[in-house]
Amino acid sequence: MVEREEDSQDTDSRNSQHASGPDSGSPRLTPTTTLASEGEEMATVSTNGPPFLGRAELDAGLEDGKKSVGGSEPLNTGVLATNKDSAPQDKASEELIQPTKKRRVEGTGSQSLSPLEQPTEALSVVHTDTPPDSANDNKDGHRANKKARLDSDIASAAGGSLVSVANVHSSTVTPGDSQPSVALSGYLEAKKPSPFLTLPLELLSEVLILAASPQHILAVARTCKALCHTLLNADAEFIWREARKGCSFVVPEIGNNPTFDAQTLQSWLPPAPAGPNVAGDTPVNRRVVVSLPDLPRQFFTESSYASFLFDSGECECCGNETGLLYESFALRMRKCRNSSCKSPPGIVRYHHNGSQDLGVLSILPTIESNACISNFNPPTFWPQTEQNVHIYYRSEAVEAAKREHREKANDEDYKKKFALLQVRKREWMEFCVKLSKWRKLRQFSYLRNKDANEKKAKTIANKYGWDYSDLTNCTVFGAYRKHKSRLCETINEIDVKVMQEEIESQLIAVGDKRDRRSVEISLMENRKDVEGVYNRLRSAKAYQYLPSLVTFRTLPVISLLQTAEKRPGAPSHSTGPKVADTLQNNPVMKEMLASQLRKWVENAKQDIGETLGFPRNWKSASKNVVHPVERVTARLLCTRCNRVDSKYSQDGCLDFAGACRHECFVGSEKKVRLRKGKKAVWDAKIFIKDEKAINVLRKTLQALGYAEDRDAGHYMLEIGFAALCTSCDPPMVVDTRNIIGHSHRHEEMQVDFTSDVERISSFLGGYPYTFGLAKRLLNSDAVHAPTVKKQIDAKNFGCRHCLRTKQVTDAVVANPTIDAQVNVANQVSTTTGTPVGIELSTLAHYSHDLGIEGPKERPPPLFIFNGLRSHLKAKHGLEDIRDEDILCYNAVAT
Structure with missing residues (x-):
């Protein structure tokens, strides 16, 4: 199984030493760098392909038959420029990297195209708002309104004011001219730009070429319209061409590689030149420079070629955005790293079914390698893949091609066009095979160099006494090693010595941080x-x-x-x-x-x-x-x-x-x-x-005859004797366990104790005093919450203040000649001598449960607990509800 490389392996790679081809009209020449050491040979992969027939040539060939397949006459695709001396880009190419328009790279199978047009769409970069053929192109290949559109675009980028840009296409800026690029000049006059936009073309080209990847130039071209028009100009093509050489890499040796066997890998490389070795000599290890296939003018321009290779897109299986290269360049099929994304739904394996199917499939692109679907080792490339019984195509394209073949099988124009599409497919598949091999070799070289750099990094860490994990994850060395691996270059100890001081300072900082974290933990x-x-x-x-x-x-x-x-x-x-x-x-x-x-x-x-x-x-x-x-x-x-x-x-x-x-x-x-x-x-x-609590406690101890020592005082607060608060109107029965809290209701609480059980019972009205009830209902825990909730919602609670008021009123009615206050005073007269405390727990009975007539037949007004709280606050002004304020009609479990 072949490991899928990182995004940057294919998209941001170059080798600092790479072979350079002929000048090809470039104003910047890079001499061929000698990579072969003594006893080694150098070879460069050649990727020249046959000419390409675009859609315009197909239509023209069907009309008059004057165009010949593979002829030497310059061809115009109608979608992408074909002549190097003509306009660098037409509207479609310009919009390909236009920063202000939303574009898309098609070719994954369009449902609206005819079966004969489907291969064309699958093999070119098309935009939904651009016609395939331009009727306004003049004989030189330029569009008639190109200058006007450039002026308008630059003016809009500059803030809306129209700026005249003279001789955009006729002016040729050479590296020797020390002036800003023509497309930038109008923008500079209208708005103060970034210093980067003021660079002359020769300096701008040096900066971008040193970026060593067309992907970086794509990103720059999409920053603003001024740079977009500059880099789309014909004079800037050499920037793309030279930057593309940065995608080259060196395969140091063939044997013992982890990805493919030596024989398979050797078959992908050019034959070794004839050398002086004689039979029996040890074979010479070759260091082969592998480069991207040359720009196929019949397919792409420089910018569209870079966009085709390095743009991101959606995974056809899960729909997530991914920066990986196409898994199949021929079908423009892209997959992400997700292990579940294996077979895209639009790619179907077809079984040959007679000569008719073979004829129709001969004009449709297929996968260039069986490794595009499954990781075969060694992989098989087109045209060997078409010798299999099952071949992968786009299902929609196959069905459309079959349908049109049945309708136009006897049409002479269809037969001519069919023959031209067969040639077109062959050229496209040969080009995609070269791209696929370049990608596989790049992956092999990356993995091999990555392993070598990892071993070298461990050796350096041991030599300098550094922790390898900290060295690679917490210092600049980690970024340095990652950068070198992306470029397929070997890390150098000389570079490490230059960074040694910074690395040690960062490692010390990491150690100090760990010590602080350890102390905190x-x-x-x-x-x-x-x-x-x-x-x-x-x-x-x-x-x-x-x-x-x-x-x-x-x-x-x-x-x-x-x-x-x-x-x-x-x-x-x-x-x-x-x-x-x-x-x-x-x-x-x-x-x-x-x-x-x-x-x-x-x-x-x-x-x-x-x-x-x-x-x-x-x-x-x-x-x-x-x-x-x-x-x-x-x-x-x-x-x-x-x-x-x-x-x-x-x-x-x-x-x-x-x-x-x-x-x-x-x-x-x-x-x-x-x-x-x-x-x-x-x-x-x-x-x-707390003066209030201290005073009432001293009165209580004095009345009950207890000392203030630890045992006697606490006994009083644990048993719960009945006390009468005479500061309340009318007097209320209070448990001595609640007497401290009740004292805060009065400035100076007056308390009285009596040994008359009948008097205490009459004050309670037949409803026992329930100690701890208010605290239970107000502060229930999670365990007792369901039971307490039922008790709170039960209409079982009454107000003792209202009950005591009614008792006093009834006493006045029974004895009209006796004043109510006198009656109350007689009820709560102070006991002489040392009274015996009455425990309220001994009065825990209900009169109606004993069969006594009265409370059961004539109950007091009852509330739910929250209703009683509202009643106490509204009528009696009591917010802090306590046990002495509540009566329960029926017993409540506490």
């Missing part, structure tokens, strides 16, 4: 490990108090492990000891972490204690007295963000443990995020004491 991995260690410490509750993650990273031992770098030169994928393993298995590091955490907590206690109003160095000799910051009455607020963690969302403030782990948030409620940078580091100065 190591830092990210260590930071991730530190976060994992922090989360494990929190979940295991190994320490009673922990700082926030940002502050945890600033501890000296953690900072040391987090910023540890890998050894210099170590690969990025190398693994070292993890931070977690070090802290867990290294007793020294483990003890250092514990010691630094204890020291940090002590400093935090002093700072927070000072914020709460205690001396900084507060101490107590009694072990039963806890530090002020650890008491239940130590409640704090963050002045920087005014937010709390989700654990403290119902309290609205922080205890000491929560303050230590607190991380400030920024942004709106919907787009909240953690603060980053220096402001994210923990600082005790951002906290203030």
